[in-house]
Amino acid sequence: MDDADRYRCRRIYLKQSDRPAFQAEAACETLNNIDGILLAAPFDSHSIHIIYCLDQLSLEIVIELLAELEFETDKSLLRTLRNTIFYFLEDNARDNMQVDATGLPANEYETPESSSLQDNEKYWDDYH
Numbered sequence: 001m002d003d004a005d006r007y008r009c010r011r012i013y014l015k016q017s018d019r020p021a022f023q024a025e026a027a028c029e030t031l032n033n034i035d036g037i038l039l040a041a042p043f044d045s046h047s048i049h050i051i052y053c054l055d056q057l058s059l060e061i062v063i064e065l066l067a068e069l070e071f072e073t074d075k076s077l078l079r080t081l082r083n084t085i086f087y088f089l090e091d092n093a094r095d096n097m098q099v100d101a102t103g104l105p106a107n108e109y110e111t112p113e114s115s116s117l118q119d120n121e122k123y124w125d126d127y128h
Contacts (some may be wrong), residue, residue, distance in 0.1 A: 006097070007038070009085065010059055012048045013079055015072035024048050027071045034065070046074075055097065058090045059083065 014024060024042035031040035031048070036056030043049045052062065063073055063083065073079070 002104070005093070006054050008043050008059065008090065009049070009051045010062075010103065011043055011125055012050060012059075012063065012066070013074035014046050014048065014066075016046050017065055017072070027066060027069075030069055030071075031062070031066075037062075054090060054093060060087045060090070 012027075014027060017023065018122050023045055024047060025045075027048055031037050031050060034057075036053045037050060038053065039049070041049050041050040044069040050062065060083075066073060
């Protein structure tokens with residue numbers, strides 16, 4: 001996995017509030033002190049632009065952290081669906097990063113190429 005693949009750039013939408021303590025600027029000040037977050041900057045008064053390392057954090061963790069710190073995120077249907085898709089994609093990416101770290105086949109005599117050839121042959125056997 002390339003080093004650039006380990007970073008994610010996301011926008012988090014906060015619930016609109018009249019209290020300035022719970023706006024994007026205050027949330028960014030809090031997030032900038034967290035390990036794994038490279039950048040947290042207000043995009044506008046109700047949204048945050050963040051860049052974080054997928055090795056240490058995920059969007060789900062960041063949003064849960066904001067909720068613990070009493071920052072309310074936008075929970076509209078479209079934002080919730082968008083976040084759910086990002087959670088799924090990031091979980092898969094994090095799982096694949098761990099697979100790449102080991103890099104060893106399950107059987108010591110099996111090479112990654114031979115397992116894919118066996119899978120390919122099995123597919124054609126099942127197909128016929």
